[in-house]
Amino acid sequence: MSKSLHQSLAGAALPPSLWAATATEAAPTPPCTESKTVDVAIIGGGYTGLSAALHLSEAGVKVCVLEASEPGWGASGRNGGQVIPGLKYDPDQLRVMFGSAKAEGLIDTIGKAADTVFDLIARHNIDCDAVRNGWIQPAHSAAVMPTLEKRAAQWAERGAPIELLDRDAVARRIGTSAYVGAWVDRRAGSIHPLKYCRGLARAALAQGATIHGRTPVIKLERQGQRWLLHTEQGAIITAERVIIATNGYTGSLWPQLKQSVIAANSFIVATRPLPAALGDSILGNKEVVSDSRRLLLYYRRDAEGRLLMGGRGPFPDPQGPQDFAHLERSLALLFPQLADVEYEYRWAGRVAITRDFLPHVHEPAAGLTIALGYNGRGIAMASTMGRCLAQRLTGDGTASASFPFPISTIQPIPFHGLQRFYIAAGVAYYSILDKLS
16 A cells, blocks of 8 residues: 555644643653564554554553654644534434434434443543533524424434524524524533543553554554554554544545545634633533534633634635634624734634435454544544444444444545535535525
């Protein structure tokens, strides 16, 4: 196999961000310098890989995680910290897509995805500023509100704690008069994403997993009944099973995998901590928000009272504050009272977007499992995916049959090399649709 992006990240410093500046110290994850044999080798030290490693280790499986930089270097250490259950599709849509019988397991799993995160935090005593006060999805126009009401009703039928808000209630809860209504999903919450990632790593290490940072895998080959993972340092990891969990930073380690997702940039800005008199009127209950626009805006308060806002940005990585101006304009429009606010942090990270907006699980060869593509719901879904993969790898035939995610073949996106143009065209198209609605 050719060299992968996973290799090029070796030794890369953690990108500057609010999370990098305020995270707890990382546990030691030294490079792998000696060859070893394990039951399961995991490529990628983000939420999927670390959750899988933790759950596998708890089941007595010998696990080794190989990360090109350090755990949390990618999206797991750069996202907005919103823990939201579910997928882009509502339960009724999933039933149509997969049939009622097959959809039920998936719907149940994604509905409990936030539970996975907060259960892990509680069980392993992870200090990550966890708050579970719900997610507000406000309607940017009256035309969208019926869709949100149907979404809320479908989850309410399944026992989810939901609430509907009118215009005045939204204004009081969020602190802006820009929306006409909303629904609230109390299953959701927020965390410090890098603290959580490092907490997962510590928990996995405590259970006996081995985690090696700055250890790119440069070649993956099958030899008999085992896999050989060749690292940049020259060490070879021999494993019966392999999980590839590199998501938005996937390279060319496995054919066509990188071409099966669009690695879109998500940009985030964070203000300085807001004065109490001003900040109390904005998300005083510490809910998280992502609105109903196709090019959605998502925002929340952090533990120190900053207001964070995120959204899509251009395909290239940002080069300076000017690349975040669109988010700062949006924040000023939503919250005119913050027109003169100062910004303390600006950063970006890659989100893996699939063509069908579903997570993808592939098993292209015996003993190899690949999982990626969380489409902006990575904290809850990747943590859940890691748990489900561990159950699939350690369970009997019943466990495999009950695996909730569909197994698919790798399908490269046509003309993937033009993905920056896909993103630009998509942004323009959805922007028009948002304005029309």
